[in-house]
Amino acid sequence: MNKKGEGTGIGMIISVVVLIIILTFYFIFFTIMPEKEMNVKLKDYVPSEADLDFINFVKLNSDLIVKSVNTNNFEELEKEFLKLYHLGDCINLQINEKILRKGGCLFEETYATKEESPRQASFNKDVLAERNQITTKIPDYNNNKINIILKIKNE
């Protein structure tokens, strides 16, 4: 004689157990393990205090910059450049082809040309460093453009 539900008990138990396992894994992967915060993604650069400092630096020293380019003597400008050192670990100020560096630091480490294999720790630090770049231009006395680029690296 047929009984309704006969033979379905095991099937039901197995189904419920499988459901519980699936829900448990789902709970683990989506609530406990992943990051809980939604990161803001901005593809464009984010303005910062460095922009203001850089713009003010250029405004205050524009005549000195033009004079330095004309005479190819950047000694006086190097002294003023000290005032931008607080902006990051490594600061480079590029004026046309000339580059002023904070403590001689390189913005892009070129390990291939250093003739030594880098220590892994410093290589990783450089690769993961946060980089920022701000550009502007000013005219010189003869209406030619002088390109100025500030590069900031924070390890």
Place this chain on the structure above:
Amino acid sequence: MNKKGAIFMPMFVIAVIIIMATFTVIIYNHKDKAEEYFSVGKLQSNIIKNYFESEKEFFYYEKLLEYNEYKTTKEFGEDGAVPKDCNKKWKFNTDCEPDFKEYFKEILNKKIENKGITIDSYVEVYFTDFNLPTETETSKVDYGGEIRVKKEPLVDFKELEELKLDIKSCIQNKNMNNCNLESSSGTIYTFKRKIVDILNENFESEEVFLEFKIDTSSSGMTTSIF
């Protein structure tokens, strides 16, 4: 024998697995878009960025006007405030009568390549327009306008007009000595006036003098016979 109950739960489990797998795929695929849509401050960030860009543009043109004004003032003084073919000689009621603002404007125009220049109590130059729009998924902000630079002129044109009147008066009164002349030779009188200090190409302070001559025998003015 068919038991509907025997297949219901397994089918239900399979359906749940499929639905949850689908949701997982959808969530991960749209995660990037969702993060960008909810980027708080992106519009504001771009507006600030564009403001900084406009600051840089304005500063560029301010310096452009400043340096060209120095060069213009120097040339203006060297020419005696009259066209070059006058050879620094003032002759009234002719093309060699000094029109200080117009001649200054003419020289400046050549140096900054035909921009819109106005010289009155201020020197005002229209250089170009700027346009820095910014847009996100939900809003759009237009930021643009004219780049106009306005500054007080280095040269005191009012003082020069007064000098011109004084010279005319001296010619009419036939007494050139009253006009602080620099030197004279026959009927030719030479005048020299400091007009302003400028920064030269070495960024050193340099005095600019206005030097001009008047030939009283052909000054262009009718003088009293008495």
